[in-house]
Every structure is written in C-alpha cells, then in structure tokens.
C-alpha cells in the first residue's frame with residue numbers, strides 16, 4: 289500500500305497539508321475550485337503530478353457547483369506556473385463528459401505510471417544515490433517518480449542508500465522526503481544542499497536522480513531550485529544524472545529551457561528577519577547536455593525522441 293495524500297469524496301477534495309509535515313498530520317478539505325487553487329498556491333499540496341491531480345479535482349468541483357469552467361480552469365492554471373502537468377490535467381479533464389470520473393481516472397493512472405516508471409528505472413540505481421526535493425507519494429498519486437524509482441529498486445532487493453538534499457529554502461527534502469523514508473524504512477541520509485560537492489568528491493554516491501516540473505522539447509528540464517547545480521557537480525564527478533519524467537511533464541510546445549516560466553516565491557519563504565532584497569526562484573533549468581537519461585513510464589530515454 290502506498291501513502292495517499294489526496295482523497296476525493298462527496299464532501300470535497302481532501303489534501304494532506306504538506307506544510308505541517310513532519311510535525312503533524314493534518315488534512316484540509318477544499319470544496320471549490322477557488323479553494324483548491326489557494327491550496328496549490330499556498331503549498332498545501334505540491335509536486336508536479338500532485339498538482340495535476342488536485343487541479344483536476346478542482347475543475348470537477350467547479351462543474352459540480354455549476355461554476356464557469358473557463359474561469360475555474362484559468363484560476364487553477366495560474367496557481368503555479370512552472371509544472372506543466374497542472375495545465376495538461378486541466379485540458380484533459382475539461383474535455384471529458386464527466387469531469388469527476390475523468391479526475392478520478394487521472395488520479396488512479398498516476399500511480400500506475402509511477403510503478404511502471406519505477407520498474408524501468410530501478411536497474412540504473414546502486415549504492416549511494418543523491419536526490420533533491422520531494423518526488424515521492426506526497427508529490428504524486430502514490431509511489432513517486434524519482435523516489436518511486438528508489439522504492440522500486442529497494443523492492444527488487446538492490447542495496448541502496450538515498451542521500452537527501454535539504455532543498456533550501458522550502459526544505460521539501462528535509463521535511464517531506466525524509467518523512468517518507470522514515471515511514472517506509474528507506475535507508476537515507478540528510479545533508480544540506482551545499483554538501484553535495486563533498487559527498488561526490490568522497491565517492492559516496494554513484495548517481496543522481498531527480499524529478500521534474502517541465503521538460504522542454506529539446507530535453508532542457510525545469511525542476512526544484514538547486515537541481516542545475518547538482519547536475520553540474522555530477523558532470524564534474526562523472527556521475528550519471530537521471531530525470532524521472534512522467535510523460536505528462538513533457539511540453540512539446542516548449543522548444544527549450546529558456547521558454548519555461550520560472551516561478552518566483554514570496555521573499556518571506558527565504559528570509560524575513562530584515563527588510564532586505566530577496567531573490568527567490570523556486571525552480572531552475574538543467575540543460576539537456578547535463579542529463580544522462582530521462583526515465584519515463586515508456587522506458588529509459590537516452591535522447592528525447594522527436595515524435596512520441
């Protein structure tokens with residue numbers, strides 16, 4: 289059984305409040321698309337596939353309440369700009385005759401995709417593996433993408449240790465990934481982002497695996513801020529750098545990384561003790577040249593094919 293952080297019933301959309309973890313397990317119920325959009329913007333739910341699932345249910349709630357679906361779609365789509373999965377899900381559910389059924393199907397499908405992705409990626413991992421952010425069950429419909437590959441590798445009996453970067457400034461690694469690892473008994477070691485270079489220099493890891501929020505047609509990949517630095521370090525140390533990519537993260541309309549919108553989060557999420565200017569981009573773009581392979585539900589891609 290995989291952890292489920294998203295539930296939908298007659299009352300509304302129930303989200304495990306990721307802001308409260310790991311100290312408390314608290315659920316929030318959203319009864320309208322506007323409430324779902326606010327929950328997304330305020331990080332109650334985060335992680336690209338989880339955003340897509342929440343947004344799909346948000347649109348279903350709008351339909352149930354007889355609200356204007358175009359307005360609801362736009363409000364949900366604007367809640368966070370970088371993860372393309374959110375818009376992909378809204379477009380898919382908007383076209384369905386039964387929006388609630390379509391949202392439920394998308395939710396169930398995400399878990400299946402992650403299990404397939406995990407099976408494809410598992411043979412690539414051994415020994416020490418470093419990751420950033422949270423890409424686990426909390427960030428998806430279950431199992432996870434990059435963390436799902438780690439789960440699948442362990443389930444196959446491979447001996448692994450996951451090195452989890454803290455993921456400043458929002459600490460998704462420290463608060464969420466370690467929480468999932470402790471729950472599931474995944475061997476893990478937490479370190480600050482700035483320690484990744486020494487970790488690699490000392491030969492403690494043999495690969496890097498990360499998630500993604502949007503992959504452009506040329507393979508440039510947007511993911512949590514700090515991913516690009518990790519890829520540069522991996523290149524310097526000759527380590528493979530893997531991106532776990534559900535195909536819903538691939539944006540064929542986006543030619544390259546420069547075209548990916550990068551979300552900037554409120555300054556207070558980084559520092560609020562002084563009235564100082566703060567630069568707080570939530571994502572960065574890793575050029576395709578630094579990526580060894582994209583692990584998808586359809587297999588491991590060493591290059592992105594032009595036609596899918």
Ligand code: MRU
Pocket residue numbers: 334335336337371420421422423424427428432433434460498499500501511512513570
């Ligand atoms: O700002 P967040 O926490 O939504 O950022 C999440 C990430 O960057 C994840 O790595 C990405 O969405 C993949 S989740 C499977």
